[in-house]
Amino acid sequence: MLHLQIITPEKIVFDDEVDQVSLPTATGQITILPHHVALVTSVKPGELIFKKHSKEELLAAGFGFAQVAADNVKVLVDLAAPEEELEERKIEEAKKAAEQALAQKHLLSEEEFATASANLQKALAQLKIKHRRRRI
């Protein structure tokens, strides 16, 4: 068993034992099983999947970091939304706003551009989870 903690600046989203967890990292999706080697990595927007008693759960993750050590995994992200909390309309709006901002790229400062593209990536990650769930 792995002890998984998912923490955002607002609250602890998840804190329980799981069988395995997949993280979207800067170097690609990685899956962590018990007795994984100690690891520190950076997390990028995508799907965070964890399994408990062969029941799979999906979260939309934002930017952050993860630390794996001796059967406990701590994930620090600025967004961690479970599937039930995702509202498609809101996400679409966020996506549109971010895309619009990016379209006027030449008017933006470097910082605004980075924020807009980060928002877009997060919105896309959430949408992906939403759509995927519908297929199943």
Add this chain to the structure above:
Amino acid sequence: MAQIREIKKRIKSIQNTQKVTHAMELVAATKMRRSQEAAVAGRPYSHTLHEILSKVQSASHEKRHRLLKTNSSPNQLIIVVSSDRGLAGGLNLNVFREILKAETRNTSFITIGKKATQFVAKSGLNLTASYGSEEIPFLQLARLLTKMVSDDFVAQKYSKVSLIYPHFQSVVLQVPTWIQLLPIPPISQIEEEIPSGDFLFEPSADLILDSILKHHVLTQIYQVLVETKASEHSARMVAMKNATEAAGDLVDDLTLTYNQARQEAITKELLDIITAQHAFE
């Protein structure tokens, strides 16, 4: 008679003020509970970030990261965090007193909250930028500030960036506290079972260090903003509670005077009647 009416008027007006302060106390109490929860909820995040940071730093070869090393610029920058509104006891004043005690030559200020802006402008200090504390969401404001100060610091405009805010110690105690943001002070190492040398870093310790240091500054600022809100509401709640109690005491005193004056008037009237009757007999 005139005196009695006067006292009655004063009692009424004090009671009205008391109602207002009592309402403000209740509002501040609810807001305080919410912001206190937010302040406490942010702690696991910053704690874990600190833990990861201490590991990454001891593994990284880049000991002289640009946010860690000092530079020789004569200027420094102070970020002052205060509330937008007053009626919060000595909350903001205590912070400002600390600033007046500090060395302020060659110092620029960034203020958050109207009270701090007014203070810096009035004291004739060098104000670089100011933000309202309620206009922008905290995370966004923290991101903006991080970007501003780290850019200026890397460009060697300032040799030191610090921050002062009313730290939320307890409901009745808020202490003005300094935090040195940049250069990032040596990070206290956390002792753990697994030495950091055994950790694997992906993509690499240096790359993670770069992004985690920036994030560290951001988290610190965010936590400060949240805590300042909690401090503001609890200070206001206590101030308003005191005001309500003081108004109650005043009303009690005045009621006593009022009753005395009334009794005096009645006695006088009775005396008049009795002396008149005696005169007839």
